[in-house]
């Protein structure tokens with residue numbers, strides 16, 4: 001038989017899948033993959049019931065279900081600093097993953113350079129490559145309190161070939177939340193080198209004692225920013241697969257030109273359910289409860305990790321903790337397999353958040369997800385205690 005396409009041949013199975021399989025094999029407490037292990041709130045489940053009971057069982061338009069576009073426009077206005085035109089500027093996708101894909105397909109020509117900050121959410125590099133782009137990596141440096149971008153390094157990585165930068169705030173895996181002044185420096189460089197910014201803000205509701213700022217709200221950035229969000233992260237329903245882009249009408253129409261020939265549209269009743277959730281979340285006091293429950297989880301896990309001898313960067317946002325494991329090992333990838341087998345605890349080695357070219361620079365550490373029940377976190381704390389005593 002003839003060969004398969006080269007296009008996908010360099011992509012290895014995701015390390016997340018491998019870790020989840022290993023965790024299941026050893027019945028380990030799984031703080032590897034970032035999905036909640038608890039039921040979504042009642043009002044979210046109620047919205048799903050109502051949405052499937054309504055008469056919305058046929059195709060939505062490729063740009064999205066009108067009610068969801070409207071609800072998103074209203075929800076995102078405070079952070080964007082403008083109300084996006086729901087019909088022209090808000091586009092619905094099958095999760096943020098597909099929103100990233102559709103946006104890069106719309107923006108990138110072969111050999112366009114894309115700035116990728118590392119550590120990175122592991123989807124970014126394959127998505128850039130699928131769109132024919134060339135990733136250019138710029139490190140975030142671990143400092144005492146948080147991870148920092150060196151703006152001289154960022155500027156040095158940019159050129160007339162730079163088409164796009166992938167920004168993620170709050171950041172997976174480090175939990176960094178970019179400050180307004182950091183975003184202003186990125187914006188200055190984006191204007192100087194005339195590139196677009198994809199701002200992946202899927203954890204925008206989860207910030208702890210700091211403000212989430214959207215780069216699209218900064219002067220002159222609205223037209224060159226594509227802001228991405230995810231209902232999966234916002235309402236703890238990662239299986240619903242609803243995400244969105246907010247962009248200029250011109251970029252939206254380039255994105256939609258591709259959408260109509262690929263996914264066509266996300267599931268209509270699920271879009272309706274997300275719209276109902278957005279419409280109701282204020283009355284439910286949802287955001288405050290969501291944030292405070294995750295803050296308690298963060299603090300619990302951070303202190304268990306510190307108690308076990310890890311150095312921890314207390315995340316300012318999202319639901320992951322990066323912990324330096326140099327007390328135990330200088331090879332976290334090997335060690336991650338050992339702690340699953342011996343201590344029944346799964347976490348992602350930091351190397352998976354780097355490209356093959358830069359993997360060596362990863363700290364000997366792990367990313368632990370804390371989007372888990374108190375019971376799961378307590379079980380993890382017990383395993384950490386055993387690790388500490390070993």
Ligand SMILES: Cc1ncc(COP(=O)(O)O)c(C=O)c1O
Nearest residue numbers: 095096097121172202230232243
């Ligand atoms: C930074 C970041 N962006 C995007 C996604 C993907 O979101 P979705 O599940 O909506 O595709 C994730 C999921 O973990 C993420 O961490």
